[in-house]
Amino acid sequence: MNNHYESRRRGWRRSWSFVAATTGATIGLGNLWKFSYLAGENGGAAFVLAYLICIVVVAMPVMIAEVVLGSRGRSNPVSTMRDVSLEAGASSAWQVIGWLGCIAGLLVLSYYSVIAGWGFAYIGKLLGGEFVAASAQLSGDSFNSLLAAPELLVQWQALFLLIILLVVALGVRRGISAAARLLLPLLFIMLIALAIYSSQVGDFKAAAEFLFKPDFSALSQEALLVALGHAFFTLSIGVGAMMAYGAYVPDQRSITGMVSTVVLMDTLVSILAGLAIFPLVFSLNMAPAMGPGLMFVAMPYGFGNMIYGNYFGALFFLMVSLAAITSGVALLEPATSWLAQQFRWWRPAAAVVMIIVVWLLGLVTIFSFNIWQHIEVFGMSVFNLLDFVTANLLLPIGGVLIALFVGWKMRKEVLRDELYVESPQIFWLWRWLLRYIAAPGVLVVFLWSLYPWLK
Numbered sequence: 001m002n003n004h005y006e007s008r009r010r011g012w013r014r015s016w017s018f019v020a021a022t023t024g025a026t027i028g029l030g031n032l033w034k035f036s037y038l039a040g041e042n043g044g045a046a047f048v049l050a051y052l053i054c055i056v057v058v059a060m061p062v063m064i065a066e067v068v069l070g071s072r073g074r075s076n077p078v079s080t081m082r083d084v085s086l087e088a089g090a091s092s093a094w095q096v097i098g099w100l101g102c103i104a105g106l107l108v109l110s111y112y113s114v115i116a117g118w119g120f121a122y123i124g125k126l127l128g129g130e131f132v133a134a135s136a137q138l139s140g141d142s143f144n145s146l147l148a149a150p151e152l153l154v155q156w157q158a159l160f161l162l163i164i165l166l167v168v169a170l171g172v173r174r175g176i177s178a179a180a181r182l183l184l185p186l187l188f189i190m191l192i193a194l195a196i197y198s199s200q201v202g203d204f205k206a207a208a209e210f211l212f213k214p215d216f217s218a219l220s221q222e223a224l225l226v227a228l229g230h231a232f233f234t235l236s237i238g239v240g241a242m243m244a245y246g247a248y249v250p251d252q253r254s255i256t257g258m259v260s261t262v263v264l265m266d267t268l269v270s271i272l273a274g275l276a277i278f279p280l281v282f283s284l285n286m287a288p289a290m291g292p293g294l295m296f297v298a299m300p301y302g303f304g305n306m307i308y309g310n311y312f313g314a315l316f317f318l319m320v321s322l323a324a325i326t327s328g329v330a331l332l333e334p335a336t337s338w339l340a341q342q343f344r345w346w347r348p349a350a351a352v353v354m355i356i357v358v359w360l361l362g363l364v365t366i367f368s369f370n371i372w373q374h375i376e377v378f379g380m381s382v383f384n385l386l387d388f389v390t391a392n393l394l395l396p397i398g399g400v401l402i403a404l405f406v407g408w409k410m411r412k413e414v415l416r417d418e419l420y421v422e423s424p425q426i427f428w429l430w431r432w433l434l435r436y437i438a439a440p441g442v443l444v445v446f447l448w449s450l451y452p453w454l455k
């Protein structure tokens with residue numbers, strides 16, 4: 001995205017490139033690591049259902065809207081918002097969507113990179129045979145010892161950030177999209193195989209009930225907000241990433257069609273990951289609500305007791321890391337392209353500056369697992385607070401603003417032109433959801449779930 005005129009000219013002519021790149025940005029730690037631990041913490045099936053509803057009626061319409069903005073503006077999120085609000089005759093204050101996105105993206109990347117670092121560390125642990133015939137206890141101890149070592153965490157996080165830096169600085173996103181095309185089928189095959197394996201060695205029935213048989217009394221007010229926030233997080237919306245990728249939408253292809261494909265794949269990956277993790281969790285009597293360690297404790301146990309488990313396990317964590325890389329690239333892109341274009345900086349230099357910011361911010365997350373372990377703000381660890389503020393507040397706020405702008409400010413003809421939908425009903429439904437459900441819905445969830453706190 002060195003030069004947006006160039007990108008417009010060349011574009012990604014075929015829609016698979018756009019779909020592959022967007023899928024790469026969407027499928028990541030959110031699906032493999034976060035979805036299952038959130039479901040575990042928030043009461044299982046009722047949470048899953050709330051999450052799915054949020055995806056369909058709120059997040060997906062907003063995702064389409066964000067791609068539309070990108071495809072119209074074809075620049076970094078800040079300039080895009082400036083141009084489209086000018087075109088719509090709206091206030092330039094809408095640029096705040098771009099700013100908010102860049103900041104939220106950097107904040108998310110600051111902890112995303114730490115978790116991705118765990119993924120790297122686990123490739124080594126598995127190859128080193130640490131989990132051969134492991135007990136659940138050993139698996140848990142191994143995770144805790146990693147968290148207790150800030151120097152290791154910093155090292156792995158730095159490696160992850162360096163890789164992201166290379167990709168974003170060199171602007172080799174085309175390569176990434178080609179890689180995503182290859183990786184995606186592999187990820188699916190691997191997850192299906194793992195789900196089958198753990199349903200045989202673990203308690204599949206308990207897992208299926210936990211994930212699919214809703215008990216609404218288990219759904220707290222806060223859980224609803226978490227479900228909403230995760231819908232935004234998993235689809236990578238509200239941080240300007242979809243705007244950046246929307247700049248590469250091929251002409252005369254239905255955006256709704258392409259986005260639906262991406263959403264479907266993202267959802268499938270999360271469910272499959274849940275089906276791979278929870279049978280083990282239940283057969284081992286692990287606590288589903290144990291938090292961010294869930295995948296890192298359950299899966300290695302499974303691999304440790306499988307033939308060739310070391311290799312499969314290393315491969316699994318390699319896939320986790322690769323999925324995290326393609327998402328990390330998307331998180332860094334908005335701020336980097338803004339800095340580079342705004343001040344006519346050399347792109348790699350802009351990427352370096354942003355990476356340093358992220359790396360320093362990442363120390364907060366790293367320390368929250370060890371030397372700052374005892375610190376609590378609003379009853380949350382520092383890491384939980386950061387996650388809560390970004391995923392559950394900033395992303396939905398960005399999403400609401402996008403829904404309001406695209407739903408109420410942009411002209412219908414412009415939207416029709418960009419969307420390229422075949423059916424007027426779909427267009428009508430999408431715009432209706434944006435106007436009357438997405439924005440008000442998020443506000444209702446905010447008020448409902450934050451009320452106990454504000455009281």
Ligand code: PHE
Binds near residue numbers: 108233234
């Ligand atoms: N959607 C990504 C995931 O599920 C995370 C992400 C959020 C990436 C926002 C880019 C922007 O892992």
Ligand code: NA
Binds near residue numbers: 027030235
């Ligand atoms: Na995702």
